Amino acid sequence: MHAAPLLSVRDLMITHRGASGPAVQDVSFDVHAGEVVLLLGPSGSGKSTLALALSGLIPHSLDAAVAGTVTVCGHDAATTPIATLSSVVSTVFQDPDAQIITGSVLDDAAFALENLRLPVSEVLSRAEAALRRMGLWERRTDNPDRLSGGGKQRLAIASALATGSPVLILDEPTANLDPQGTADVHAALADIAGSEGRAIILVEHDLDAALEIATRAIVLDDSGRVVFDGPARRILREHAEEILALGAWLPAAALVARRLRAAGIPIEPLPLTATELREALASQPDTVARAAQSAPPAQSAHPALVAAPIITARGLAVARRRTPVLHDIDLDIEAASITAVIGPNGAGKTTLVQALAGVLAPSRGRVVVDGIDPSAASARTRLLSGRGEPAGPAHIGFVFQNPEHQFIAHTVFDELAHGLRLRRTPPAEIAQRVGRMLQRFRLVDKADVHPFLLSGGEKRRLSVGTALITRPRILVLDEPTFGQDRARAEELLALFHELRAEGTTILLVTHDMDLVIRHASHTVLVDDGRVIASGPTSELVRDAMIPLPETYLAVPPGLRVLLGDHAVRGSSDVQTTVEPES
């Protein structure tokens, strides 16, 4: 390409105020019109910092030491006023709620145009074109709060399109969305990618969707340096192991293929999509047949458990501010299971686990947890904190979605010790148990740090640690892997399996279908305040209550047992009926 690049970065180094080292360093690259650049790296690799620098928000709005240059359409980002920059580069951020400024969809799409002092007629025509493009024109008079998460992000994209800026930066636009919203946003992006001489910079961890539009990938390591830069598919294929080692995500098909490789099936080159995986397997029928024969026979992952369920709900209903949220729920949670609660946003997943754990009092019906009915306040307190019974174990540990919400002490040590102190554990024992917990969660050198000053991953580990310190028999977690990079998510899941082996029941809310298929022994499907289905994940997969992700369907049924996933093991005998449709 010989045209001048839209975006040009030279020797960029950014150091945040008060940080010990640079967040981004030695970064140089050019982006031309028509390119869709995927920015990859583990958390803390400076992806967001780089995205902010590309739009000029660093240094214009956020103070940081910047060396090197960023040039957007010929404008030096550091010296050009933000008003000029905002008509050549637009940003869509991660949090849909923090991007809505005005009171109606149309006003929001027009906001930037009005700030740029365009004439009214042009504001309206541009806003209309952008909203129509994103399928939001019919909702122009609505309050943006009434849009779904995916709708809000499409509105943010529409606002960016309206400015007509040739460079569009998206910083994890789907991280806060459910699968439906994510699909919604990706469809919108696919529609605009590569058109109208635009360049898109995309920070995204859902690589399966991103790869469909990405033409190029730039991979940053945890010191903020560019380690790979090139065509997206080639980079992911050739450097998969290095990218994994950095702790970043890979496409689901690549992860499945790696597991099959480990089981002795050579799959070359590494497939990046379900179709590629299917073709790679189809091209070597002999090896696949041999592997399927020698594979251990499919067996039920869960020998029928005769043990009584540890949580039982009968006729459970919950209302919040007199609005019914859950209706008439009958549910058993198997002891020592990893039970996932899934469903669309607003279905009542969080309310359900809170009611099961006794965090919320039901308006009707009954919950029995390990023989205790938590509907009385005193029983609830005892159940959750273990207070009032110094010797006996606390029954439930509850981890909220945002770890910060439940921090109450001023140091990490006190945070962990809190639950034990409430139970009047002798100080010597507290010191010992907290010490072990600090070690287990790699927080030893942070013992005296204020919990709010930890990194995102450390906060999450600490919040799980505070719940585990009293050795609960049940651990309830609300979206524990939300916003975690691959390495950290895997680490948490390994911990859950470890706990389960010790007899702890894990109940978690999640949107991550791969997590459900690979790790959940049981699944509860919630929609519109009702339990649609519940039972062993393998049975739900077999009965098509939970659709198998495409990547799994690409693997012949006989081989699925090699993936070592509970659900897929159970599903192997019926997959022939599902297979032909593709």
Next chain:
Amino acid sequence: MSDPYAGRSPAPAHAWLHHLNPLAKLGAVLPAMVLLLFVRDLATPIAFLALAYAVVLSGTRLTARIWAVLLLAIPGGVLVLSLSMALWTDPAQVAATPVVLRIGGWTLYTGALAAGLATGLRLAAILALALISGLTTTGPDLVRAGVQQLRIPYRFGYTALAAYRFVPRFGYELGVIRTAHRVRGTHGGHGPFARIARGWGYIVPLLASAIRHAERVALAMDSRAFGAHPVRTERHQVPFRTRDVVFLVLMLAASAAVFTLFFPWRL
């Protein structure tokens, strides 16, 4: 939480108050509201109550809720306030007036009742005047009028408007934090001190999240060129027309007439 931006359908033509400039409505009632603070008689607040009711009833799109406020909440408030203020009044000051009620050694004088009623009516009149603008103006329109007519820098106006959005969000967030802290079994105990201690514990997480949210909103606004120019295009003109001047003048004249008529506003 009510929606501060509530996208209502345009008000019908007969609801004429909705079609006036927000500043005209505010300017028409503010002087009277301030002066009413110094009024001590019964007639002046009654006159203003009547005026305000007449304006609201003739010019507002009336809903069941507004009817309830006008017919139940305000009269009920006057009654409760009058009685409680009557009990507060120092009996020595009104001992010369006739006795209404005597229970044991305690006496209720007509003077105390009148003083209580005056207070109740005064506050009701101020509230009713505020309703003239409050029931018929939306936040965004008031901000737009402030920017367009009073030349308030739009940065202030629109930032205040954006901050509106924070309120329901923080309400929700506080609820989650309280639940989360209860789960941790924090600061047991009853009574005001335990409650204060608990409340203190909510502040750090709430502030941390508030600051982070505000930063994100600010970034989103910056990236959309907010504040880049001293003025911005205004799609919604909130004009100040002849009818606004007429309304303003008439209301001020009526207020002046009432105040003159009932001077010196004493019981």
